[in-house]
Amino acid sequence: MVSKFQEIRINGWDWSITDPAILEPWFHSWKQFAKKNMVKSSRVRAVFKVENNGAVYYVKYNYPVSLTSRIRSSIVPKSRSEFNSAGLLQEHGIPSIDICGWAKRGSESMLVTREVEHSVSARSYWFSGACADRDLRENFLDSFAGFLRRMISSGFYHPDFHLGNIMFKKDDMSFILVDPYGVEKKKKLLDSQFFRMIRIVGAFRGEISDREAGELLLKARLAKDFKEADEIWYNILRAEADEVEKLWDKRKAQILTGKGKYCRVFKSCLGQGLSIRNSMDGQAMIDNRLLMDEGFDKEYENDRMPEKDAEAVWLKSFKLQFHRLAHRMPLAWIKINDSESILVFSRNMKFSSVKDESVGESLKRCRTAGIKLDLSRKLAESDGRVYLSDYKDIPI
DSSP: OGGGOEEEEETTEEEEESOGGGGTTGGGGHHHHHHHTEEEEOSSEEEEEEEETTEEEEEEEEOOOSHHHHHHHHHSOHHHHHHHHHHHHHHTTOOBOOEEEEEEETTEEEEEEEOOTTEEEHHHHHHHTGGGOHHHHHHHHHHHHHHHHHHHHTTEEOTTOOGGGEEEETTTTEEEEOOOTTOEEOSSOOHHHHHHHHGGGGGGTTTSOHHHHHHHHHHTTSOSSHHHHHHHHHHHHHHHHHHHHHHHHHHHHHHHHTOSSSEEEEEOTTSOEEEEEBOTTSOBSSOGGGGGOTTHHHHEEEEEEEHHHHHHHHHHHHHHHHTTOOBOOOOEEEEOSSSEEEEEEESSOOOSSOOOOOHHHHHHHHHHTTOOSOOGGGEEEETTEEEESOOTTOOO
C-alpha cells in the first residue's frame, strides 16, 4: 500500500498521497474549505468534505490540544496510525475505507479518504428502514453476520467497533469499515477484546428477537449451537444494561437540557417549555406544530400531571429506550407552568420495526435490564409487539 504513495511538501505540510492532484485547489486554503463544508467537529478534530474532478473526498483534521497529546502526535501522528490500520485491513481482505493520503505538520495531521459511493451508515440504514421490513432486515443481518465473521476470524481488534463506524453499500449489501483508527492485528484476541468486539450485536437488541440474535451469532460462527448463542446473547444484553446504568447520570442531564441527540428542548411561541423526542435515526418524533392542530386529539392524547411526575415519567421512558424495551412512549413534554405539565402520547401504539417476541421473552429482557418487579399485568400487545403499557411506579 505504501509504495504507491508520493511524498511531497506543501506549505509546511509533509504529504504521503496517491495523487497530488487530489489536493487541488482546496488545500491551499483548506481552513476556508473546512468552514464551508464541515461535516462534524469537536475541540480536537474536524471532518470536512471536498470535491475534485467529480470525485468526493473526506478530510479528517486532527488537532491535539493537551501537551501530552501534542507530544504523542508529533512522534506518532493519529492520521498515520489510521492510515497504517486501513492498509493492514486491506492486506487481509477486510473491506475498509479507501485512504488516498495523510499529512503531518508538527503535532497536526490530516487524512484524506475517498467517499464510499452508494453507501449509507449501517446504523442509519438499520434504524431508518431495514428493521421495519422483514426482507430487508433478513438480508441486512445475513450480510452483517458474514462481515462480523470475517472481522473476528481474521484476528483484528477494533477498540471502537460500532455501527456508526461502518458503511453499508445498498447495491451489493456489503459492509465497509470507515474508521479504522486503533485497529490491531492480534495473534489471538483476549477474552475481553473478543467480547468487546461482538458486543456490536447488542445494537440490534431493540429490534431483533432472541431467536434472530441466536441465528446471527451462529452464522457469524461465534457460537456452536443455540444454547451457547443464547448465553452469549444474554451476556451481551447484561453488558449493555450495565453500560446504560454507568452512563445514566450523564444522559439524564443531556435529556433535560436538550444538549444531547435524544431530544430537543426549547420555548414554544406561547413561552411554554417544550421537549420533543427524537427517534433512533435522529428525527423528531412529532412536529411541534401538530400540538396546535385542530385534529390533534384524533391521533394523540394528553396526560396532564404535576411537573415532577411528568419529569419522572419522561426520564423513565428514556431509560427504557436506552435498554431498548418497548413501552408506551411520550413523544413530547409541555411545561404549562411550574406546577403543571402535559405529556403527549400517540393514541395507537406503533413501532418502527417488526419483532416476533413472546411475553416470556419480553419479561426476561426486562429482568436482564434490572427490572425485578412482576410486570405481567403491565404488558400489552399491538401489531404483535409486546410492550410496557404502564411504568409510572416501576423503579428503574
